[in-house]
Amino acid sequence: MTLSLDREPRADPPARVTTANVKLRQRVGEIWAARELLAAMVRKELKVKYKNSALGFVWSLLNPVMYLVIFYLVFSVFLKNGIPLFPIWLLSGLLVWNFMSMVVPGATGSVLANSALVKKIAFPREILPLSNVGAGLVHFFLQMTVLLAGLVAFQHGIDVGFLALVPLAVVTMVVLAAALGVLLAAVNVYVRDAGHLVELALLAWFWLTPIAYPFRQVSDTLPGHGIPFWLLNINPVTPIVTVFQRAFYNRTSVLLSNGKDRLPLLPDVGIRWHLTFLLAVLIGSIVVLVVSMRLFRRLEGNFAEAL
Amino acid sequence: MPPAIEIKRVSKKFDLGKESFDSLKERLVHFGRTKSEEFWALREVELDIAQGETIGLLGHNGSGKSTLLKIIAGILQPTYGEVVTRGRMSALLELGAGFHPDLTGRENVEMNGLLLGLSRRDIAKRFDDIVEFAGEQVSSAIDRQVKFYSSGMFVRLGFSVAVSIEPEILLVDEVLAVGDEAFAQKCLAKIKQFQREGRTIVFVTHGVDIVREICDRAAVLDHGLQIADGKPADAIRTFREHLFATGRAGEAQGIYLEEDEVEEEVPEGEAPRPRKPRRKVLRITEVTCSHAHQDERQHVYPGEPVQVEVRYSAEVPFDDPIIGIGLFSPNGVRIWGGNSQTLDVALGTLAPGEGAARFRIDSLPLLDGHYALQVGINDRDGQVIDWIDSMDGFEVGQHDKSVGIVALHVGLEHLPDPASTSPQGVATPEETKSTGPTADPSSPPEATPGPAATAEPEPVGASAAGQGHVAVGDAEAREAVVDGGVAKGEGAAVGSARLDRRAQ
Numbered sequence: 001m002t003l004s005l006d007r008e009p010r011a012d013p014p015a016r017v018t019t020a021n022v023k024l025r026q027r028v029g030e031i032w033a034a035r036e037l038l039a040a041m042v043r044k045e046l047k048v049k050y051k052n053s054a055l056g057f058v059w060s061l062l063n064p065v066m067y068l069v070i071f072y073l074v075f076s077v078f079l080k081n082g083i084p085l086f087p088i089w090l091l092s093g094l095l096v097w098n099f100m101s102m103v104v105p106g107a108t109g110s111v112l113a114n115s116a117l118v119k120k121i122a123f124p125r126e127i128l129p130l131s132n133v134g135a136g137l138v139h140f141f142l143q144m145t146v147l148l149a150g151l152v153a154f155q156h157g158i159d160v161g162f163l164a165l166v167p168l169a170v171v172t173m174v175v176l177a178a179a180l181g182v183l184l185a186a187v188n189v190y191v192r193d194a195g196h197l198v199e200l201a202l203l204a205w206f207w208l209t210p211i212a213y214p215f216r217q218v219s220d221t222l223p224g225h226g227i228p229f230w231l232l233n234i235n236p237v238t239p240i241v242t243v244f245q246r247a248f249y250n251r252t253s254v255l256l257s258n259g260k261d262r263l264p265l266l267p268d269v270g271i272r273w274h275l276t277f278l279l280a281v282l283i284g285s286i287v288v289l290v291v292s293m294r295l296f297r298r299l300e301g302n303f304a305e306a307l
Numbered sequence: 308m309p310p311a312i313e314i315k316r317v318s319k320k321f322d323l324g325k326e327s328f329d330s331l332k333e334r335l336v337h338f339g340r341t342k343s344e345e346f347w348a349l350r351e352v353e354l355d356i357a358q359g360e361t362i363g364l365l366g367h368n369g370s371g372k373s374t375l376l377k378i379i380a381g382i383l384q385p386t387y388g389e390v391v392t393r394g395r396m397s398a399l400l401e402l403g404a405g406f407h408p409d410l411t412g413r414e415n416v417e418m419n420g421l422l423l424g425l426s427r428r429d430i431a432k433r434f435d436d437i438v439e440f441a442g443e444q445v446s447s448a449i450d451r452q453v454k455f456y457s458s459g460m461f462v463r464l465g466f467s468v469a470v471s472i473e474p475e476i477l478l479v480d481e482v483l484a485v486g487d488e489a490f491a492q493k494c495l496a497k498i499k500q501f502q503r504e505g506r507t508i509v510f511v512t513h514g515v516d517i518v519r520e521i522c523d524r525a526a527v528l529d530h531g532l533q534i535a536d537g538k539p540a541d542a543i544r545t546f547r548e549h550l551f552a553t554g555r556a557g558e559a560q561g562i563y564l565e566e567d568e569v570e571e572e573v574p575e576g577e578a579p580r581p582r583k584p585r586r587k588v589l590r591i592t593e594v595t596c597s598h599a600h601q602d603e604r605q606h607v608y609p610g611e612p613v614q615v616e617v618r619y620s621a622e623v624p625f626d627d628p629i630i631g632i633g634l635f636s637p638n639g640v641r642i643w644g645g646n647s648q649t650l651d652v653a654l655g656t657l658a659p660g661e662g663a664a665r666f667r668i669d670s671l672p673l674l675d676g677h678y679a680l681q682v683g684i685n686d687r688d689g690q691v692i693d694w695i696d697s698m699d700g701f702e703v704g705q706h707d708k709s710v711g712i713v714a715l716h717v718g719l720e721h722l723p724d725p726a727s728t729s730p731q732g733v734a735t736p737e738e739t740k741s742t743g744p745t746a747d748p749s750s751p752p753e754a755t756p757g758p759a760a761t762a763e764p765e766p767v768g769a770s771a772a773g774q775g776h777v778a779v780g781d782a783e784a785r786e787a788v789v790d791g792g793v794a795k796g797e798g799a800a801v802g803s804a805r806l807d808r809r810a811q
Contacts, residue, residue, distance in 0.1 A: 016396075018381045019389035037421040044407060044418060051409045051452075120404035121422050122381035301384030304377060305321055 022297060024290065030124045037123065041131035046138060060139045061146060064091065064098055071212055082256040082263065083214070085249075088156055089265075091147045092248040093211035093241040096173055098143060100237060101202050103136035107181025108188050108198050115307040125300055126293065129181035133174060140170075147248060161271055162247035165278065169243040172278055176236055176285040183292035186299040189306050209237045215245075216253075216264035229267065230277070236284065239277035242266055246274065309393060311476055311507035312356040312379060317388035319349040319374055319531075348374040349531045351388070358394075358475075359505040363518035363539060365546045366528035373480060375528065376400070376511045380478050394475025394507070397423060401480075403465030408454035412438075412445065412464060415453055419468045433471050441467040463490055470497055476507045481514075495521070515543045515696075519639045540639070547696045589625045589657065590693045593618040594682050596700055598671075606702040607671055609714035613701060615666040617682050619693075625657040628692065630664040633681035634700060636712050642678070646685070672714045675705040 031038070050056040068087050071094075076086040083089055107129035111118055114128050151158065188194040210218065210232070219229040233239050246252075246266055253264045267273070322345060348371045356362050366372040377383040379390055380398035405419045416437055420430040438446045441463045445456070453461060470477075479498065499521065501508060510522060518525050518539050525542035527535035527549070535545035598613040607613055615632055631646025647654050647664065654664070680700035684692045709717075 016381070016392045017389055018378060018384060018392070034421075034424075036427055040418055040421050040427075044410065044414075047414070048407060048409045116401075117405050117422065118382075120382065120398070120400045122398070123422050123424075301386075302321070304382045 024293060024297075027124065027126075027293065027297060031126055031130070034124050034127055038127050038130055038134065041127055042134035042138065045131050045135035049135075057142070060142055064094060064143050064146060067094055067098075075212060081213075082258065083265075084254055085154055085156060088147070088150055088154060089214075089245065089249045090212065091143075091150060092244045093209070095140060095143055095147060096169075096237065096241050096244055097206060097209065097211055099136050099140045099173060100177055101206070102139060103132050103177040104180050104184065104202065105195065105198050106132035106136070107177070108184035108195050110181070111185045111189050111303060112192075112195075112307065119304045119307055125303065126182055126296060129185040130178060133178050133181055136177065137174060151248065156248075157250060159247050159250040162243065162250075162274070165243045165271065165274060166247050168275075168278055168282070169240045172282040172285060173237075173240050175282060175289060176240075179285045179289035179292050182289065182296050186292075186296040189303055190299065205235070205237070208235055209241055211241060214263070214265040215242055216266060219267065220264060230273075233277045233280075236281045239274065239281050243274050243278060308358050310355040311358040311360070311393050312354070312509070313391040314352055314354040314356075314375070314379070315388050315390070317349055317352045317375070317378060317385040317390060318347060319371070319378060319383065320386040321346045321348055347531050349378070349385070349528075352528070352531070352533050354526060354533070354536065356507060356509065358507055360524055361502050361508040361510065361522045363522035363525040363542070364509060364511045364528060365513065365515065365518060365525055365542060367513055369530075370528040371531040372511045372513075372528045374531075376478055376480055376509065379509060392476060395424065395472060396476040396478065397469050397472050397474035398478040399466065399469050399480065400478070401465075402462040402469065403453075406453050406461065406465065409452055411452055412449040412456070416449075416464065416468055419465070420472070423469065423472050425472055429472075437464075437467045437471045440471070459490065466490075466494060466497075470501075474501075474506065476509070477501055478509045478511075480511045515546065516641065518543060544696060547694060587693055588623050589619060589621045589628060589684060591617060591682055591684060591695055592620045592661065594680070594695060594698060596680065598701075604704075606704040608704055608706065609672060609674060610670050613668050613671050615668075615680065615682075615700075616663050617666070617684075618661065618663045619657070619684060620661050621657045621659050623659055625686075627687040628654055628657060629685045629687065630654065631683050631685070632666055633683075635679040635681065637676045637678070639679075640712075642673070642712070644681075646683075671701065671703065673701070673703045674709065674712055674714050675703055676712060677702055 046057075050059060053059065055062070068091060071090050072087050075081045075090075076083070110128040110132055111125060117123075118125060118128075150156075184194055184198060215232060215238070219232050222229045222231060249265070252266045252268045253262045255261075256263050352371075352375060354362075364372045364375060374383065376398070377400070378385050379392065380396065380400065381390075381392075382398070382400075403415075403419075405422045406415045407418065410418065413434075416434060417427070417430050420433075420437075421427070425433075438449055441460075445460045445464050445467075448456065448460065453464075456464070477498070498508060498510075502521065508521075510518070512518060522539050524537065525535075525539040526533055527542050527546045529549055534549055535542045593616075595616045595618075596613065597616070598607045598611055600607070600611070617630055617632070619628075619630070629646045629648045631644065631649075633644035634642045636642050678700040680698050681694075681696050682698070683694040686692055705714075709715075
């Protein structure tokens with residue numbers, strides 16, 4: 001009944017230093033070393049979410065499907081916005097939003113939700129918000145299959161040139177969510193309002209992002225106020241969403257169902273324009289992520305006590 | 308070899324004021340007025356813990372000992388200073404802390420292992436050992452969600468995972484208090500095994516007994532200050548003395564006379580000064596150990612009656628105190644402990660004035676050595692009122708040559724096989740060995756020793772067929788059997804077979 005485990009030789013074990021100032025690079029190394037833990041946390045996150053539920057993973061698909069049905073009914077049927085294949089248009093943008101709206105609140109509450117771990121076990125705590133990002137990404141790809149199924153069903157052609165931007169858009173989306181998640185997770189430990197604030201902010205943010213309505217519907221009105229149209233891209237999610245829409249919906253304007261008018265959807269610009277804004281968001285997100293991780297490090301020192 | 312743990316001028320500050328203003332509204336309401344209160348949980352603690360050392364961190368609640376442990380574990384960061392640890396570390400702060408109720412035991416073992424820094428490969432390799440160590444009950448439920456586990460199973464699996472990472476450094480925070488007695492013993496056994504294997508153990512507790520039992524060094528913390536560091540016995544003494552000198556043991560209530568209640572504010576950044584002892588409502592004034600031959604010799608002999616008289620002085624009427632004593636062996640093991648409550652003697656209300664409680668030990672069944680005494684008075688809720696630790700108790704001398712600490716009355720009776728013709732009492736151990744019986748219990752009694760028998764390492768082996776038996780007191784049995792030459796073949800013993808097994 002004893003644990004007879006072979007012991008490694010004890011020659012010069014590596015020293016670990018616990019101090020208030022840990023270099024960022026060292027921290028990134030620690031997180032990298034804990035990648036197996038991160039993967040396990042993501043699995044746990046997914047497993048626990050649907051444990052004891054009959055439908056399990058199907059729920060994660062039912063949510064966007066429900067959105068799709070409601071928005072389709074409201075915008076296409078009742079409001080008659082006249083956009084053909086509105087579900088495809090909608091889902092291309094909604095994918096990105098579903099990711100953000102799942103990851104950011106989840107990550108915000110992650111340290112609090114795992115207080116038992118944080119108080120008793122030493123591990124890089126960034127893993128907690130990051131595991132929400134990972135779980136969100138799994139859902140993202142699952143929902144992507146719904147979109148792909150829709151594309152096949154409607155025999156809708158995609159823009160191959162813009163498809164090349166999609167991976168970069170996904171990376172940007174992940175970095176942005178991670179940056180916000182890490183930041184808010186730490187802040188939420190000290191200011192518990194952060195969680196509620198995030199919920200509220202996301203609601204506003206959704207309608208500020210051109211998902212349910214086309215980009216051009218707003219941007220075309222801006223020059224009249226002396227504002228350049230591209231300023232809409234100040235919302236960091238917008239450049240990501242427009243790349244998805246451009247790639248999967250594959251039109252910058254559509255002929256309305258009345259057969260006469262054309263409805264402008266997306267700016268009639270080249271791939272370079274999209275790439276520029278995408279890169280701007282990516283770089284901005286990386287900067288925020290670095291700042292977030294620093295702040296996280298600073299605040300982490302007292303997590304175990306503040307929880 | 309560099310120390311396993313270096314604690315370099317570690318200070319830890321907590322901001323207490325912030326705690327109560329968690330929400331934004333409260334922050335706004337109190338904006339500008341939030342004078343967050345600073346609290347230094349640790350002040351420049353400096354300790355080097357050598358590899359293989361078992362150190363106890365002693366301190367009352369709020370002394371900072373748990374904070375220090377968490378900093379060593381890397382759960383908290385020090386405000387100033389740093390901690391360097393060398394080697395794989397496992398912290399037993401709360402067993403099964405990382406378990407998720409909705410995951411199965413198996414999934415949780417993996418999760419917890421990863422949290423403790425193992426790789427998935429390592430976990431897979433150790434999984435069976437972990438589950439086996441956790442016990443039958445857990446292993447049969449390993450694929451069930453842990454929310455269906457009993458708290459005992461939970462803790463057993465948690466401990467099993469924590470020790471399975473084979474830590475070079477083990478941090479223990481009074482977790483042994485949880486779980487059933489048998490499991491607590493198992494934990495302790497594991498810790499002692501780690502100790503023998505030369506691992507470093509940091510043990511946080513306010514129980515002095517456990518420190519005395521397992522630690523080879525102890526440090527005492529008080530209000531974040533390190534006030535002692537050294538041999539357990541010395542540290543424990545400092546712990547007690549300091550506690551009483553500064554009156555912190557009695558912070559609760561009713562231990563000191565009202566008029567002495569002056570709490571001194573310790574200025575920021577300064578060490579709390581030992582305060583002048585306050586007068587206790589009830590205190591031990593004198594303890595005398597006496598025996599019948601007091602005048603002729605100082606020491607007592609085993610079996611003689613002794614008594615311990617505890618004199619006390621009460622300043623105010625005191626309801627239902629409990630007076631107790633503890634007797635300790637020369638190496639610090641508690642031999643006996645008891646008090647008026649365990650002895651079913653109600654002391655009632657003590658009137659102001661003096662009195663005494665006399666413990667009579669009808670016969671002191673101890674062998675040669677110096678035995679220490681501990682005396683204490685508690686109130687009926689168990690709060691310590693006054694205490695004297697490790698004072699001189701009894702000096703025991705001895706007439707016979709037996710060794711140990713307990714004076715057992717042992718008789719010896721030898722019952723050889725009456726039919727045996729072998730000369731008795733002449734066999735030497737060497738002869739015994741070469742002529743020992745075969746190991747086969749089914750062989751006839753007259754079996755002659757063969758080559759197999761010669762190879763048999765046990766002198767009196769399993770010759771269950773023999774007809775004689777030896778009835779002796781435990782300890783000397785083996786010797787007696789050999790000396791008696793029973794091993795010649797016929798005389799053997801039920802008892803000796805049992806002893807042989809133990810001797811392997």
